[in-house]
Amino acid sequence: MQSQLRRTRDGRWMGGVCAGIAKQYGWDVNLVRLVFVLVSLLGTLGIGVLVYLVMWAMIPLEDSSATPRW
Template identity: 70%
Template structure:
């Protein structure tokens, strides 16, 4: 189930909302996405997943207040 443009979520996020945004976009379980991210980041990739997460944090926009479309700010820290 695709909901348009990929955005970072505002609610239920742990760090930047990347995993929540991916889960929301495709209708997957957010905890499964987080687990896969941690495993990929720590096992066999020498932490490249962390770098990818930071890049995604910068380029994926934060969803708007109503959760329907991306807001104008791309960097929310």
């Protein structure tokens, strides 16, 4: 059974979305943040910020039994 994606409490800067993605897939968190910033600013005219906010609201916190807020 594969673990569910969760926002992390450790190593997060804002909401823990990028850190949670990096932890889930075993990637470097700074690389995930860099890719997110580049895509948000250069590729999609800022739509990445909206995607981040939606992910922040929907992905539950680590060690939390609460369901996603949606």
